[in-house]
Amino acid sequence: MKIGIPKEIKNNENRVALTPGGAKTLIQHGHEVYVETLAGENSGFTDQMYQNAGATILQKAEEVFSIAGMIIKVKEPIQSEYKLIRNNQLVFTYFHFASSEELTRAMMASGAVCLAYETVEKMDHTLPLLIPMSEVAGRMSIQEGARCLEKPKGGKGILLGGVPGVKPANVLVLGGGVVGTQAALMAAGLGAHVTIADISLPRLRYLSEIMPANVDTLMSTQSNIEELLPLMDLVIGAVLIPGAKAPHIITREMLKLMRKGSVLVDVAIDQGGCFETSHATTHADPVYSIDGILHYCVANIPGAVPFTSTLALTNATLPYAVHLADMGWEKACEKFDDLHKGLNIINGKVVFKAVADTFNL
DSSP: OEEEEOOOOSTTOOOOSOOHHHHHHHHHTTOEEEEETTTTGGGTOOHHHHHHHTOEEESOHHHHHHHOSEEEOSSOOOHHHHTTOOTTOEEEEOOOGGGOHHHHHHHHHHTOEEEEGGGOOOTTSOOTTTHHHHHHHHHHHHHHHHHHTSGGGTSOOOOTTOBTTBOOOEEEEEOOSHHHHHHHHHHHHTTOEEEEEESOHHHHHHHHHHSOTTEEEEEOOHHHHHHHGGGOSEEEEOOOOTTSOOOOSBOTGGGGGSOTTOEEEEGGGGGTOSBTTOOOBBTTBOEEEETTEEEEOBTTGGGGSHHHHHHHHHHHHHHHHHHHHHHOHHHHHHHOHHHHTTEEEETTEEOOHHHHHHTTO
């Protein structure tokens, strides 16, 4: 199979979908890998490294899309790429369709086969291709939230972990999945007082066992959240319904409960955001304020640490890419149920229920 790796062109997206080592593995399986020039530069991988692995460097994205039977990306195609995607072409990437009807309809119109990283799901309901970036995003949400709390950024001027004689910041993490767990551990490690909320009592029991002493668990209800918000300095939105739009956990009205200079970090923004006042931002302009509350809603948080993120992503996606290349998408998805669940759109038809429900398709 001919496999294409285009350069990511979304705002400040510095990751690349495949490392030179990953390219070498695919080539050893008898496939051809075509990489757009400079695709890996911002992640620390040069054209020469890909050539040394046996890949072919192409000068334009148009060449990569036109030659490849399978396109492997990091982020969803943006408008300028829609026209490059063709009928029956397999596109393997993060799509997050439920957050964009425009993207959904564009991929339907293309006739492509869209296999989304974020809905590949194992029998134990874990999401193996979402986990590595969720781990990065969860940890970075605290890093960025702590920075936003600094006075020059518009925050309260609070040090997350405090100092001897001064209380640490209060952090609320909404969602006890991979993002929430990593965020809570990171915040706790910095010395903050953390509360992690989830709707699953078994999950809260588990978190209670593994978390440090400065982390409390809480059943996620509106009344519990409203009671805590006046005390919180930093709130992390880490709510996920696989493949579907995220619910709004904090409404515009609830912002009035928070003190000015408090910070919201919406890691669920890829799926539409879990705060009513959220809208996607970029690394170039990541923060805005509503009612005195800072919102950090960058839609590709891991793109800020592309070397770490690219390695972590390739570690997870490469085995699946090999199956798809070796067997073709139809046979691979018949054999591997986790890959089958990754199928979202096939030749103009939405085949993932949560996406269809979102747009009444």
